[in-house]
Amino acid sequence: MDKPMTTVELPDIEGRQTFLAEVQERCGENLGLCYQCLKCTVGCPTAPYMDFNPNTIVRLIQFGLKREVLESNAIWLCVSCETCGTRCPNEIDIGLLMDALREMSLEEGYRAKEKGVVALHNAFMESIRRGGRVHEATMLMEYKLRSGDYWTDLIPGMKLFMKGKIPLLPGRIKGIDSIREIYKKTQKQRKVLEDREGKSK
Amino acid sequence: MGKVGVVMCPCELEGMTLFDPEVLVEGLKGRKDVLPLIHHQPVCSESGVEAIRAFMEGNGLDRVVMACSKPELFGPTFKKALRQWGLNPSLSGVLGIRPTAERKGSDDLQEALHVIEEGIDEIKRRKPAKGEKTPFVKRAMVIGGGITGITASIDLGNGGYEVLLVDRLPSIGGRMLQLSETFPTLDCAQCTLTPKTVETGQHPHIRLITYAEIESVSGEVGNFLVKIRRKAAYVDWEKCTGCGLCQEKCPSKVPSEFERGIGPGKAIYTLSPQAVPNKPVINPEVCRYFTEGKCRVCEKVCLTDAIDYAQEDTFIEERVGAIIVATGFDLYRKEDIGEYGYGDVPDVIDGLAFERLNSASGPTAGEIRRPSDGHIPKEVVFIQCVASRDPERYMPYCSRACCMYTAKHARLYKHKVHDGHAYIFYMDIRSMGKGYEEFIQQGMEEGILYLRGRVSRLFRDNGHVVVWGADTLTGKKVEIAADMVVLATAMIPSRGAKELAEKLHIGTDEYGFLTEAQCKLYPVESGVEGIYLAGCAQGPKDIADTVAQGNAAASKVQALFAQH
Numbered sequence: 001m002d003k004p005m006t007t008v009e010l011p012d013i014e015g016r017q018t019f020l021a022e023v024q025e026r027c028g029e030n031l032g033l034c035y036q037c038l039k040c041t042v043g044c045p046t047a048p049y050m051d052f053n054p055n056t057i058v059r060l061i062q063f064g065l066k067r068e069v070l071e072s073n074a075i076w077l078c079v080s081c082e083t084c085g086t087r088c089p090n091e092i093d094i095g096l097l098m099d100a101l102r103e104m105s106l107e108e109g110y111r112a113k114e115k116g117v118v119a120l121h122n123a124f125m126e127s128i129r130r131g132g133r134v135h136e137a138t139m140l141m142e143y144k145l146r147s148g149d150y151w152t153d154l155i156p157g158m159k160l161f162m163k164g165k166i167p168l169l170p171g172r173i174k175g176i177d178s179i180r181e182i183y184k185k186t187q188k189q190r191k192v193l194e195d196r197e198g199k200s201k
Numbered sequence: 202m203g204k205v206g207v208v209m210c211p212c213e214l215e216g217m218t219l220f221d222p223e224v225l226v227e228g229l230k231g232r233k234d235v236l237p238l239i240h241h242q243p244v245c246s247e248s249g250v251e252a253i254r255a256f257m258e259g260n261g262l263d264r265v266v267m268a269c270s271k272p273e274l275f276g277p278t279f280k281k282a283l284r285q286w287g288l289n290p291s292l293s294g295v296l297g298i299r300p301t302a303e304r305k306g307s308d309d310l311q312e313a314l315h316v317i318e319e320g321i322d323e324i325k326r327r328k329p330a331k332g333e334k335t336p337f338v339k340r341a342m343v344i345g346g347g348i349t350g351i352t353a354s355i356d357l358g359n360g361g362y363e364v365l366l367v368d369r370l371p372s373i374g375g376r377m378l379q380l381s382e383t384f385p386t387l388d389c390a391q392c393t394l395t396p397k398t399v400e401t402g403q404h405p406h407i408r409l410i411t412y413a414e415i416e417s418v419s420g421e422v423g424n425f426l427v428k429i430r431r432k433a434a435y436v437d438w439e440k441c442t443g444c445g446l447c448q449e450k451c452p453s454k455v456p457s458e459f460e461r462g463i464g465p466g467k468a469i470y471t472l473s474p475q476a477v478p479n480k481p482v483i484n485p486e487v488c489r490y491f492t493e494g495k496c497r498v499c500e501k502v503c504l505t506d507a508i509d510y511a512q513e514d515t516f517i518e519e520r521v522g523a524i525i526v527a528t529g530f531d532l533y534r535k536e537d538i539g540e541y542g543y544g545d546v547p548d549v550i551d552g553l554a555f556e557r558l559n560s561a562s563g564p565t566a567g568e569i570r571r572p573s574d575g576h577i578p579k580e581v582v583f584i585q586c587v588a589s590r591d592p593e594r595y596m597p598y599c600s601r602a603c604c605m606y607t608a609k610h611a612r613l614y615k616h617k618v619h620d621g622h623a624y625i626f627y628m629d630i631r632s633m634g635k636g637y638e639e640f641i642q643q644g645m646e647e648g649i650l651y652l653r654g655r656v657s658r659l660f661r662d663n664g665h666v667v668v669w670g671a672d673t674l675t676g677k678k679v680e681i682a683a684d685m686v687v688l689a690t691a692m693i694p695s696r697g698a699k700e701l702a703e704k705l706h707i708g709t710d711e712y713g714f715l716t717e718a719q720c721k722l723y724p725v726e727s728g729v730e731g732i733y734l735a736g737c738a739q740g741p742k743d744i745a746d747t748v749a750q751g752n753a754a755a756s757k758v759q760a761l762f763a764q765h
Contacts, residue, residue: 005676006677007677008678010680010681032647032648032650056674056675060675
């Protein structure tokens with residue numbers, strides 16, 4: 001071991017069981033089945049940048065270490081590529097798990113380690129709500145306003161724009177009403193998330 | 202007397218060769234009483250055996266000395282062949298000559314020559330048995346009345362051969378009788394075993410000699426003479442009806458060995474209510490009459506006057522043609538394991554104790570209650586590989602059954618204590634039997650938390666057993682304040698197995714497990730013709746494997762008997 005071995009403080013059984021049950025309920029996966037074979041981690045494109053590997057996240061949930069999990073950057077760096085879930089010998093869909101953890105993290109007011117990810121996610125969702133599909137120019141503008149990061153990728157963006165790759169005006173799809181209907185139904189939850197984002201800034 | 206034939210095997214093993222047969226023959230040149238045969242193929246080959254036959258027949262030889270590298274493998278085959286040719290096998294010998302990397306190491310050569318010359322002299326001294334051949338006794342003895350011995354005995358009995366089943370304890374059933382439920386089906390152990398023990402007890406061809414130990418063994422295949430010591434039971438089993446009144450009234454309460462020390466036993470006892478034979482014995486070490494000189498309650502209550510305090514050990518002699526050794530295992534004593542409290546922490550128990558705790562016939566009638574205060578434990582830590590796979594301090598081998606029985610324990614615990622929490626510390630999970638891996642997975646699904654790592658220390662603190670372990674998957678130390686800890690301690694040969702092996706002239710390995718003639722092709726044969734091994738006496742294994750070996754040994758004996 002290159003790192004000193006620290007002791008993990010296990011929460012009491014009740015806390016541990018509740019967190020495990022809550023996560024399992026939310027994502028619908030049985031995390032007890034994990035072999036810790038690390039297949040998820042070795043296939044994960046973003047694992048090298050995560051503070052905890054995907055398999056460790058499962059482990060920490062089994063341990064009931066709620067704060068460690070919901071505050072980790074791993075849950076935000078997951079790109080939902082589903083390589084892990086496809087390869088898992090026990091059919092644990094880690095992509096779904098990460099989704100559930102992100103929701104829980106926001107709902108419970110944990111500070112998102114990767115603010116940009118949350119901002120982009122929300123900008124993306126807003127863009128779809130407006131036009132039924134993503135409109136890059138307005139979405140990116142919104143993202144930049146939300147994240148406060150005005151300069152990154154500005155030059156490549158301008159180049160793309162000059163070549164006509166980014167349409168100026170947002171369009172609207174035919175079935176926009178159905179899309180709005182979906183948004184309305186999930187609005188309540190969405191509101192909560194928006195609030196959280198505001199808070200964590 | 203005619204000449205003695207000498208046959209040298211030129212066999213090559215793993216790149217090592219025996220001495221060049223021609224060099225050896227050169228060394229024997231001075232002796233006029235020998236006739237050497239050099240055959241350029243291994244003597245155990247078909248052509249080799251044929252060459253020996255032609256050689257003996259052509260020269261009118263009836264005595265031959267064979268030098269080869271694996272006498273324990275070739276010896277029995279060769280003796281069988283001699284018998285087929287109408288020759289007396291006791292007039293020939295198979296010697297072991299170690300292979301050597303050098304063809305001409307002169308010291309080794311001298312040593313080999315010495316062995317061969319001594320062998321020749323020994324063979325010359327042998328005299329053919331006079332008169333008729335001693336009859337081949339077609340009855341078998343099975344030593345050890347556990348599930349292996351029972352299986353072998355029933356097979357042999359069903360084959361029509363008479364069987365003597367000897368056990369050290371007052372009744373048969375062995376370790377399996379202590380178990381609660383068995384993996385991977387979670388069948389009740391007693392429900393599966395009792396029909397077998399009853400069948401054994403009532404079998405017309407099986408005679409039980411329980412509460413007895415082997416005193417000495419002499420003779421050879423077909424005619425072993427076994428002297429058995431029947432320990433004094435202090436109860437006349439002829440008179441005793443097995444009513445159980447004496448056990449009920451016996452005033453002494455001592456920790457019972459059968460209950461692994463977690464439940465009380467009486468000084469006069471049977472091992473279980475369904476014991477076969479259902480006759481009690483008195484343990485003189487704890488009996489009040491024997492230790493303090495007064496009591497005699499059992500004598501007073503016995504309706505048939507079966508109690509006999511003056512009884513002494515008796516000796517029986519039996520002739521048998523073959524012996525199956527199935528003496529089973531013990532668990533490594535937790536008292537010898539320092540980091541797990543030397544057995545001083547009350548709520549740290551071993552696997553068999555947990556079986557008793559979980560058994561409907563056990564001291565808690567199957568309720569999981571920890572030994573110290575009888576509370577139902579809410580957090581139980583199970584530790585695998587205790588004293589197994591630890592070459593530095595304990596046993597280097599894998600005890601094979603612990604991964605499975607620990608998973609079973611944890612599952613049974615969770616089935617009984619729904620809000621309980623089970624942790625298993627493991628190094629690897631070895632679940633290679635049929636349906637075993639699925640069993641483990643089921644356990645994980647039921648919420649057992651597997652922690653990959655060993656436990657470095659246990660200690661009692663404020664009514665808890667604090668466990669200091671590691672989870673190498675997170676690279677963190679884990680501390681659990683458990684209510685009870687169950688150790689999956691290593692399987693070791695049962696007490697006295699080594700001494701018994703010495704009496705039988707069969708080999709044991711450095712840990713005391715009996716060694717088979719060859720681990721792959723002769724798994725139940727010992728080095729001695731007519732003596733077979735089965736079960737955990739040969740090495741740790743689970744019930745399925747042990748029963749298979751019992752079957753195998755019994756079929757070997759039947760094949761042997763059928764030849765005569």
